[in-house]
Every structure is written in structure tokens, then in C-alpha cells.
Amino acid sequence: xxxxxxxxxxxxxxxxxxxxxxxxxxxxxxxxxxxxxxxxxxxxxxxxxxxxxxxxxxxxxxxxxxxxxxxxxxxxxxxxxxxxxxxxxxxxxxxxxxxxxxxxxxxxxxxxxxxxxxxxxxxxxxxxxxxxxxxxxxxxxxxxxxxxxxxxxxxxxxxxxxxxxxxxxxxxxxxxxxxxxxxxxxxxxxxxxxxxxxxxxxxxxxxxxxxxxxxxxxxxxxxxxxxxxxxxxxxxxxxxxxxxxxxxxxxxxxxxxxxxxxxxxxxxxxxxxxxxxxxxxxxxxxxxxxxxxxxxxxxxxxxxxxxxxxxxxxxxxxxxxxxxxxxxxxxxxxxxxxxxxxxxxxxxxxxxxxxxxxxxxxxxxxxxxxxxxxxxxxxxxxxxxxxxxxxxxxxxxxxxxxxxxxxxxxxxxxxxxxxxxxxxxxxxxxxxxxxxxxxxxxxxxxxxxxxxxxxxxxxxxxxxxxxxxxxxxxxxxxxxxxxxxxxxxxxxxxxxxxxxxxxxxxxxxxx
Numbered sequence: 001x002x003x004x005x006x007x008x009x010x011x012x013x014x015x016x017x018x019x020x021x022x023x024x025x026x027x028x029x030x031x032x033x034x035x036x037x038x039x040x041x042x043x044x045x046x047x048x049x050x051x052x053x054x055x056x057x058x059x060x061x062x063x064x065x066x067x068x069x070x071x072x073x074x075x076x077x078x079x080x081x082x083x084x085x086x087x088x089x090x091x092x093x094x095x096x097x098x099x100x101x102x103x104x105x106x107x108x109x110x111x112x113x114x115x116x117x118x119x120x121x122x123x124x125x126x127x128x129x130x131x132x133x134x135x136x137x138x139x140x141x142x143x144x145x146x147x148x149x150x151x152x153x154x155x156x157x158x159x160x161x162x163x164x165x166x167x168x169x170x171x172x173x174x175x176x177x178x179x180x181x182x183x184x185x186x187x188x189x190x191x192x193x194x195x196x197x198x199x200x201x202x203x204x205x206x207x208x209x210x211x212x213x214x215x216x217x218x219x220x221x222x223x224x225x226x227x228x229x230x231x232x233x234x235x236x237x238x239x240x241x242x243x244x245x246x247x248x249x250x251x252x253x254x255x256x257x258x259x260x261x262x263x264x265x266x267x268x269x270x271x272x273x274x275x276x277x278x279x280x281x282x283x284x285x286x287x288x289x290x291x292x293x294x295x296x297x298x299x300x301x302x303x304x305x306x307x308x309x310x311x312x313x314x315x316x317x318x319x320x321x322x323x324x325x326x327x328x329x330x331x332x333x334x335x336x337x338x339x340x341x342x343x344x345x346x347x348x349x350x351x352x353x354x355x356x357x358x359x360x361x362x363x364x365x366x367x368x369x370x371x372x373x374x375x376x377x378x379x380x381x382x383x384x385x386x387x388x389x390x391x392x393x394x395x396x397x398x399x400x401x402x403x404x405x406x407x408x409x410x411x412x413x414x415x416x417x418x419x420x421x422x423x424x425x426x427x428x429x430x431x432x433x434x435x436x437x438x439x440x441x442x443x444x445x446x447x448x449x450x451x452x453x454x455x456x457x458x459x460x461x462x463x464x465x466x467x468x469x470x471x472x473x474x475x476x477x478x479x480x481x482x483x484x485x486x487x488x489x490x491x492x493x494x495x496x497x498x499x500x501x502x503x504x505x506x507x508x509x510x511x
Contacts, residue, residue, distance in 0.1 A: 019042035019043055019045075019078075020045050020079065020170055020202040021042065021066065021077070021078065021079055022040070022042040022076075023040060023041055023042070023062070023076075024040050024077075025038050025039075025076065026038065026039050026040070026072045026074070028058075028065065028073050033399075035061045035226055036058045036061055036226045037227050038075065039062065039075075039223070039228055040228075043171060043202040044202060045201075046199075047197065047219060048193060048194075048197050048217045049202070049203070049204055049205065049218065050204075050207065050213040050216075050220045050221070051205070051206050052210075052221070052223070052242060052245075052439075053224060053246060054439045056409050057226070057246070059206065060409060062223065063099065063173060063206065066173060067086075067089050067173065068086030068088050068089040068093075079095055079096075097170075097173070098164045098167055098169035098171070098173070099175060100161050100163070100174050100175060100177055102175045102176035102177075102179060102437050104159065104160050105160065106148045106149065106151075108149025109149060110147070111145050111146060112143070112144045112145070112159060113131070113145065114148075115159050116162055117166075130166060131162065131166065134165055135158075137188060137192060138158050138189060139184065139185050139188055140155060140158040140159070142155055152306070153348060153349050154185070157179075157181065158181075161174075161189065165196070170200075171203075171204070172196065173203075174205050174206065174207075175206045176437045177189060178207065179207075179433075179436045181465075183499075190212075193205070193216060197218075208439045210239045210243070211239070213234070213242065214238075217234045218233070222245040222246055224245065230245040246439065246440060246441065247441070269290075270288035270289060270459075271289055271290060271325070271326050271327075271458075272323075272325060272326075272343065272428045272461065273323065273325075274286055274287050274321070274323055275321055275322040275323075275324075276322065277320070277323065278319060279307060279316060279318060279319040280316075281307040282307060282308050282480070283484055285483075285484070285485045286485075287487070289459040289460070290459055291457045291458070292458070293460070293476070294450060294454055294460045294473050295474060295476050295478060296463075296469075296470035296471070296474030296478065297461060297470075297478045297479075297485075298464065298467055298470045298479050298480070298498055298501075298502055299465075299479060299480035300465075300481075303480040303483070303502075304483045305432070305480050306348055306432055306463070308480070308485075309432055312338075313334075313335050313345050314330075314333025314337065314338060325338060325343045326427045339424050339426070342425075342426050342427035343427070343429070343430070344422070344426035346417055346418055346421050346430070346432060346434060348432040348433045350414055350417045351413075354417035354420070355416060355417050357406040358405075360401060361403055361405040362383070362387040362398065362403075363405075364416045364420050365386065365387050365390050366386055366387060366420075368423050369386065386423060390419035390423065391419075394445065395415070395445055396412050396419065397409070397412050398412070410437045410438055411438035411441075411442030412442075414435075414437075414438050414442065415445070415446075418431075418434070418446070428459040428461070429453065429458060429459070430461045431461070431462050431463065433464055433465065434446050434464070435464070435466070435469065436465075447472075450473060462474065467498050467502070468495065470498065471494070471498060477490075477493055479498065479502055481501065488501055
């Protein structure tokens with residue numbers, strides 16, 4: 001496996017023209033703790049350069065330095081061979097660097113059109129035709145006069161991508177751009193990325209989906225513990241190379257999720273029973289989840305999966321049908337009532353609905369059980385004990401109880417949200433896209449956690465856009481298509497069969 005020499009710029013002599021952007025000997029130190037240790041790498045014109053790294057590797061810090069959100073402690077940023085200093089993100093924008101973030105930054109009460117055009121110079125009407133063309137190509141089918149806050153997270157992500165394409169950036173940074181997109185939307189996005197690179201635009205592509213990295217990128221760089229341990233042409237690499245490079249030193253290889261067990265010997269009483277549930281996005285949905293069972297719910301973004309979960313929780317009250325939790329009917333539901341009955345929920349959008357970004361990460365972990373931690377005054381000792389328990393159990397990298405949640409990596413934020421749900425000691429847990437935007441190691445941690453929960457008799461409903469994940473994890477597989485749910489028999493639980501059902505094709509269970 002090729003190794004990087006940190007003392008040199010790995011591609012400085014690759015051609016006559018200087019790279020579009022380079023980092024040379026960059027260090028970043030927070031409170032005497034080095035996060036980046038003299039890294040050097042670059043992006044050429046017309047190149048798609050994938051940047052990989054586990055949680056805590058320094059990947060997010062590197063991106064923030066490129067975007068002007070952080071200033072390097074030492075080292076140089078160069079654009080076209082010329083040293084640059086960015087004091088704020090607007091400086092990077094002015095120099096042609098634009099980032100499409102993983103979590104959409106949307107003005108919820110403004111229209112889609114206003115969100116797309118905000119900040120553009122000149123007569124914004126001149127951009128209308130291009131907006132509409134890009135929306136068609138990327139599959140954004142909503143009315144531009146709709147409030148952006150009403151859109152799904154996938155559509156909000158598309159707004160962010162179109163924002164970047166509307167600006168004349170020479171360097172685009174795509175941070176997990178496919179995490180909430182369907183197969184067709186990913187294909188369309190990759191087509192756009194290839195067109196942009198053919199026009200000489202350089203693209204940094206950040207993704208935890210290694211198959212996508214191998215498909216779309218020209219070059220891959222892997223960060224581990226603040227240094228680059230691998231930089232090589234993508235054509236020379238395999239998935240095993242990338243996993244090995246990201247693996248912490250001295251750790252054992254991680255395996256794929258265990259094959260799901262048969263549910264034949266499980267308890268005959270369901271821990272979650274849904275009967276004839278209907279709402280705006282789904283119709284006459286019925287299914288059970290039994291203790292110690294993983295039920296996977298697959299479907300395209302927009303099929304109604306998250307809306308179904310929110311209806312079960314009572315977040316959406318405008319529904320009909322019946323729900324029973326751990327054998328008890330729940331005609332009047334709210335998240336608080338469901339938690340008391342034993343149902344916990346980990347939402348798809350952890351930033352908007354799962355975590356308190358501006359509070360210490362420890363307070364997210366304890367938020368679901370405040371009543372158990374002392375009345376009328378919270379017991380700091382009890383809270384610290386609960387936090388310590390879940391930090392150890394889930395392997396959360398929390399430097400101190402006061403570390404702000406927003407400073408945690410994506411995988412550790414997700415683990416904190418999981419810990420908040422598990423602290424309530426649920427009998428049934430709904431996980432909506434539990435591995436979205438987290439690295440391979442954190443993904444395996446989530447898989448192991450799910451197996452631990454089922455071994456303890458907890459029922460798990462996993463909602464995921466990744467079909468391989470659904471197939472590997474699930475004892476039973478449900479597919480949602482146009483608001484209706486059908487089960488795929490285990491004998492047909494293959495990628496092609498489940499994919500057919502997801503798209504409503506002939507031969508699929510949901511056709």
C-alpha cells in the first residue's frame with residue numbers, strides 16, 4: 001500500500017501548472033492539543049480528490065481550514081501557487097472555494113428560490129434558468145415558491161449542491177453529499193461532478209461510502225491522527241487498502257455485520273405493533289417488531305419512511321390507525337409518552353432533532369432521563385456516572401464532560417444521540433439512518449450496538465437508504481414504496497430483489 005512522505009508535497013512536480021489549492025506543512029493546535037501535524041496535500045484542476053479519515057482523524061479541521069472557518073497554527077495555504085490567508089469563510093468564497101456541507105444550512109422560513117439565490121451578486125433573475133436546469137438534472141422537483149423548511153433533508157441537501165454550482169467556484173468541497181440521496185440522485189450528482197471536473201474545476205469529495213470513493217475519485221488521501229498515511233491514485237487502491245489505512249494503529253480488523261438470525265424462536269408478543277396507520281405520506285401501514293428482532297425498513301427518500309416513524313412517535317398527530325408499544329395500546333402519543341412506554345427514537349437529522357450542539361456533549365447523553373437524576377435539583381454525580389457509562393459502552397471520544405457537542409466528530413455526535421436514547425432503557429428503538437455520515441469504524445460500532453440490544457431482548461426498527469446495510473442487519477425486511485409497506489421474504493433478500501421493490505418494479509415485493 002503506498003505511503004505518503006509528510007515532508008514533501010506528494011504532487012508538487014506532477015505538472016507545470018501549480019495545483020488549484022495546496023496545504024503545505026499545516027498544523028492546527030487546539031488548547032495545546034495538535035489536531036493536524038504538518039499535513040501537505042493538494043488538488044489539481046479537473047481532479048476529484050477524495051479525502052477520507054475516521055472520526056477524530058482531523059478531516060473536519062482540514063476542511064474548515066480550506067474554507068476559512070479555521071486559521072492554521074502553522075503552515076501555508078496556496079491557491080495557484082500563491083500563498084493565501086483566509087480570516088473568514090467569505091474570504092475563501094471570494095477566492096473561489098465553496099463547500100457543500102453534510103448538514104444542510106437552510107433558511108427554513110424562506111422559499112426554495114430565496115435559499116438558492118441568497119448572496120448572489122447582480123440581478124438574481126438572470127440565474128433563474130440555470131437554477132431550473134440544475135434542479136431538473138439533480139432531481140429537485142419541488143415548487144421554488146415552497147418554504148425550504150418543508151422539504152425533506154435530501155431535498156435540502158440538493159439545494160446546498162445547487163448553491164455551489166450556481167457560484168463560479170474553482171474549488172468545490174462536497175462533504176458527504178450522497179448521504180441522504182437515492183441511487184438515482186447519486187448517479188445524477190456524479191454525472192454533474194464529472195462535467196465540472198471536465199471544465200477544470202477541482203473537487204474535494206468527502207465520503208464514508210468507500211464504493212463511491214472508488215467509483216468517482218481520481219485520487220485518495222487518508223488522514224489518521226492528524227497526518228496523511230496514504231495518498232495514491234484511486235485506480236491502484238481497493239476497499240481493503242482504504243479500510244486498513246483508516247484503521248487506528250494496533251486495532252483489529254472490523255468485520256461486516258453478523259448475518260441476521262431467524263426470528264422463528266422469538267417471543268410471540270410484539271414489542272411494537274402498528275395497525276392500519278395512515279397519514280399524509282403513507283397508507284394502511286401494518287407491521288410488527290418482536291423482542292430481540294431487527295426489522296429493516298428500506299425505501300427511497302420521500303417514500304414516507306421518516307413520516308411513518310414520526311407518526312408512530314406521535315410527532316405527527318394527523319394520522320389514523322393503532323399503535324401498541326410493549327403490549328400496551330397507545331392511542332394518544334407523544335415522544336414523552338412513548339418513552340415512558342418503552343419506545344425510543346434516533347432521528348435522521350441529528351443536528352436539528354437529536355443533539356444540543358451548543359451544550360456539552362454530556363448533557364445530550366443525559367437529556368432523556370433528567371427526572372431520574374434528581375428532583376428538584378439535578379445530581380451532578382448521578383449524571384456523571386450515566387455519562388461515563390455510555391462513553392465507555394459506545395466508545396464516545398469525549399475529552400471532558402464540558403466539551404461542546406458541536407466540536408465532536410460526526411460519528412461521536414451520532415453516538416451521543418444513541419446514548420441519549422439508550423439511557424431511557426427502551427424496549428423498542430427506532431433508528432432512522434443510524435449510520436448516515438459516519439466512518440467505517442463508527443459504523444461497525446453501531447452494528448455491534450444493535451446486536452447487543454437484540455441480545456438483551458430489545459426490538460429494533462432500522463430505517464436506512466443503504467440496501468446492503470438493511471440486508472445484513474435485518475431479521476425481516478420491509479420495503480416502503482409510494483406510502484405502502486410490504487415485506488420481502490428472506491429467500492428474496494438480495495440487493496437486486498430489494499432494489500426492485502424499492503423502485504416499485506415488477507417482481508419486487510412493493511410493486
